[in-house]
Amino acid sequence: TQLLKQSPQFLSIQEGENLTVYCNSSSVFSSLQWYRQEPGEGPVLLVTVVTGGEVKKLKRLTFQFGDARKDSSLHITAAQPGDTGLYLCAGRQGGSEKLVFGKGTKLTVNP
């Protein structure tokens, strides 16, 4: 069973479109990280959210942590081909330092 479920698994859109990807769980997380991973490389940290209801913006990317700290979303405005990649969410539970990862959303933005 996957503790963190990401949806959709695959997403293919045209340049300029908006999109939202989701990271859901029935468990509470003390913090949640979003990473982007490209083929042959390691995950690159995009953002960390800690407080329930928190919203963080990174240029065209908006991250939200659910009020109950069980879920998160990533919204991309006016997607560009450079946004193509595997988006991973990862959470920490309680006092543990280990990250629990979702399987990711593979995003393709076509020019």
Next chain:
Amino acid sequence: NAGVMQNPRHLVRRRGQEARLRCSPMKGHSHVYWYRQLPEEGLKFMVYLQKENIIDESGMPKERFSAEFPKEGPSILRIQQVVRGDSAAYFCASSLSINQPQHFGDGTRLSIL
């Protein structure tokens, strides 16, 4: 400003051989984490080390796998008597201290013949 450095990037071993994967954390980082990524699977936590100490090894197989982070030098993930099922990408991450973001290296891709 070097990030997390892992080597080798690719490693090929025959069944029964040993594999040694190295990880140099970011400068100033004393917390190291190892994760394994299987095809079509998410990253799975293996072990968390702080200089010379294993803090959490709950994700590491009990046999054949070991990890260390000596006072001097890189962290090493060691797999003895490798089997086909060990083929995966192994990622190392480091952080400045507890409750801080983890930054990942580009991984070692291990292939077992």
